[in-house]
Amino acid sequence: MLDMPRIEIEKCNGCGLCVGVCRCGALVLIESVISIITTYECHWCTDCELICPTGAITCPFEIVIE
Amino acid sequence: MSPGSGIMAAEIEILKSISYFSGLSTEELNSITKFISKKTTERGEIILLEGEPSVEVYFIVSGAVKLFKTSAEGKEQILNIVRQWESFGDVAVFDGALNPAGAQAMVPTMLYSIRRNDIEAILREHPQVSRNVIQVLVSQVRHSMSLVEDLSFKHVIDRVAKILLEYAGDGSGNRPRLTQQEMAAMAGTAREMIGRSLKSLEEEGVIRLDRHRVVITDNEALKELAGANA
Numbered sequence: 001m002l003d004m005p006r007i008e009i010e011k012c013n014g015c016g017l018c019v020g021v022c023r024c025g026a027l028v029l030i031e032s033v034i035s036i037i038t039t040y041e042c043h044w045c046t047d048c049e050l051i052c053p054t055g056a057i058t059c060p061f062e063i064v065i066e
Numbered sequence: 067m068s069p070g071s072g073i074m075a076a077e078i079e080i081l082k083s084i085s086y087f088s089g090l091s092t093e094e095l096n097s098i099t100k101f102i103s104k105k106t107t108e109r110g111e112i113i114l115l116e117g118e119p120s121v122e123v124y125f126i127v128s129g130a131v132k133l134f135k136t137s138a139e140g141k142e143q144i145l146n147i148v149r150q151w152e153s154f155g156d157v158a159v160f161d162g163a164l165n166p167a168g169a170q171a172m173v174p175t176m177l178y179s180i181r182r183n184d185i186e187a188i189l190r191e192h193p194q195v196s197r198n199v200i201q202v203l204v205s206q207v208r209h210s211m212s213l214v215e216d217l218s219f220k221h222v223i224d225r226v227a228k229i230l231l232e233y234a235g236d237g238s239g240n241r242p243r244l245t246q247q248e249m250a251a252m253a254g255t256a257r258e259m260i261g262r263s264l265k266s267l268e269e270e271g272v273i274r275l276d277r278h279r280v281v282i283t284d285n286e287a288l289k290e291l292a293g294a295n296a
Contacts, residue, residue, distance in 0.1 A: 044275075062243045
């Protein structure tokens, strides 16, 4: 399954800033609750994590040795 | 109530939330509304250019704005994310010099702005605003001083290299993942420095950023960098 940014719903205040900054349409706000759409268009820019004021959305990196 | 007075009431409510105007009475806020200009910006729109003169202070009513500097090589360094009710563009307006940083809307953003001459008039007539502006500028100075400390760039890269080596796995998911915020906390730096450090390591060919993966492509070089911090 494609990795996508992670959301902690209890921290989300429904401000919608992440939806505004997302360039690939992976984030939607439905009745003030954020939801993620799995899409290959998400290139892990992490702008959603940067702009979230509550830390509700995170983009963790997996570190691997080639 | 006429539509005009409704709009003014809404403006006064917004001004109440802005730090510059904290503690002012409704009558005082009412006298300030005539100085306000309104602007809406699209995501990505450049509001201020680094190195250009500026004659307006901006206040964010909704949305978020990124303040950044760009190096001669075109590298961007984020200085701050300005959020609702906060201001930007203050420095160039108060000292009359050029913008020290660029400003770009991160999302569709609504702004209020006040021109330099009008800000000066407001400061003369409302001493409380002067006190508020001092608090705002002091807060900006503290933030900048913290960033200057973090911008000991060489040492940040070494610490980031060490963290990457410590948390590297074989791709089977047996090691915990790290957000940039977590890496920043471990490295004792700001989140903004992590993104820049990772890009720098990628440019050097030591790692490759593959979506949600940091792939260490030159383990020996990374160990050498990490060892520099030992």
